[in-house]
Every structure is written in C-alpha cells, then in structure tokens.
Amino acid sequence: MRRAYIAGNWKMNCTIAEAVSLAEQLVARLPGDANADVAVIPPFLAIAAVRKALAGSPIAIGAQDVYFEKNGAFTGEISTAMLKDAGLSFALVGHSERRHVIGETDAIVRRKLDALLADELDVILCIGEKLEEREAGQTEAVLERQITAGIMGLTAAQLTRVTIAYEPVWAIGTGKTATTEQAQSAHRFTRNLVAGMFSREAAEQLRIQYGGSVKADNAKDLLAQPDVDGALVGGAALKADSFLGIIAGA
Ligand code: 13P
Secondary structure, eight states, rough: OEEEEEEEEEOOOOOOOHHHHHHHHHHHOOOTSEEEEEEEEEGGHHHHHHHHHTTTSSSSEEESSOOOOOOOSSSSOHHHHHHTTTTTTTEEEEEEEEEEEEEEEEEEEHHHHHHHHTTTOOOEEEEEOOHHHHHHOOHHHEEEHHHHHHHHHHHHHHHHHHHEEOGGGGGGSSSSOOOHHHHHHHHHHHHHHHHHSSSSSHHOEEEEESSSSSHHHHHHHTTTTTTTEEEEEEEGGGGHHHHHHHHHOO
C-alpha cells in the first residue's frame, strides 16, 4: 500500500515572514495521525527560516528547482550540495512552469534529476501535457516522452527516490481540475509504462501525485483513485486551511 504524499509548491510567493507564518500554522495544526507524508516547497530565500519553523515536525522541505553543475560560474543557480547544506531532502524537476515559461528541455530536466540522485536527494519529476496536446490526442505520447527522458536507465534503487507528479498544464492555476477519470487514466498509463521500463514491483511502489487546481473539496475524490497517490498543490497550499483540508482528504 503506497502512503499518500501531499506536497505544497509555494512557487514565487510569500515573503519570509509570510512563509514562516504559514509553516508555523501547519506545524501547529497538522494532525498527529495524518494519513500522508507532507512536504512544503518554499521559495529559496525563505528556506532557512521555514526550516527553523518546521524543526521537530514531520513536514519535509524541498526545493522548487536545482542546477546540474556542482559549482562554479553559473550565476543565479543553486547546486545539489547547496540544497543539502540547507537541510533539504528533495527537489522538483521539470515543473511545467520551468518547461514552458523558462524553456527547460527534457534533456535539462534529466541532467537535474541525475544530479539530485547522485547526491542522494529525492526527486519529484513533474510531467504533463498542454491543452493543445490533449485536444490533439497526444496526451499519452507526451507523457511517454517525458517519462522516458526522465527516468529511463535509472537503477531500481535510484527509482525508489523518485516520485512522479502528473500535472496537466491546462489544469495548473486555472481552476480546471482533471476529472477523476482523466487523472486515473494518466496515472495508470504512467504506472504501466514504468512497469515496462523497470518491473511491475517497482511500478507498484512508485508514488504518482496529481497536480492542477487541487483544492480541499476535490482532493478526496482524486486521492480515492487507485493510481493517484498524492497531490502536488500550488495555490491551495498557500493557506493553512486549504492545504490541511487537502491533507485531510488523504
Ligand atoms: P495549482 O494547484 O495552483 O493549480 O498549481 C499546481 C502546481 O503547479 C503545483 O506544482
């Protein structure tokens, strides 16, 4: 049985004071018997303060991005060693906003994933089709391309450090959620693909989060789907009430 995994991606939001206040509310109100692993993903500059606020709580903390080089003349970038130094346990790679706003390719996403795994950090690999791709019937082809580029050739041990987040681009920040059937179908497709690339056992252990306008009032139905193992939450993760409501749906 896969334990649910709910992560809040705060994106480019929150001052340090707002981030600390949100973290403190989560620590104070997260039920001891929560049925999920919970993580927050603050902006880089708030990480040190949020980490302090989360000390002693079961809430994990991750980075929204990382660079694949170890150190050197890469102005503005952050290395895996820096993430570890700051006490982080994982990072997102391939978020749709990085792919489609910043222009990251599958190859760049893969280099980032490899760098994280080489430094024994966990990864949430984000995948998802754009609206025009879904409308053209290309959803599965896009997912297959992104998943193959993202994880083909990892060892089974490396794969245990990877979570996949299926985030249809058209559902992110739009208030349009995938239906439970659309989410389940994409997740099932993903799991079967991973089974073919690795093994059925490895695929059954893989956690696949859904992301895209997850709210307290739709989380329960999405999380009830057999292949939906958690949520990657944007907007609704910025308020303790709504994020805790999503966790309660697990
Ligand atoms: P929203 O929940 O705001 O749609 O964002 C989803 C997301 O991109 C999480 O990474």
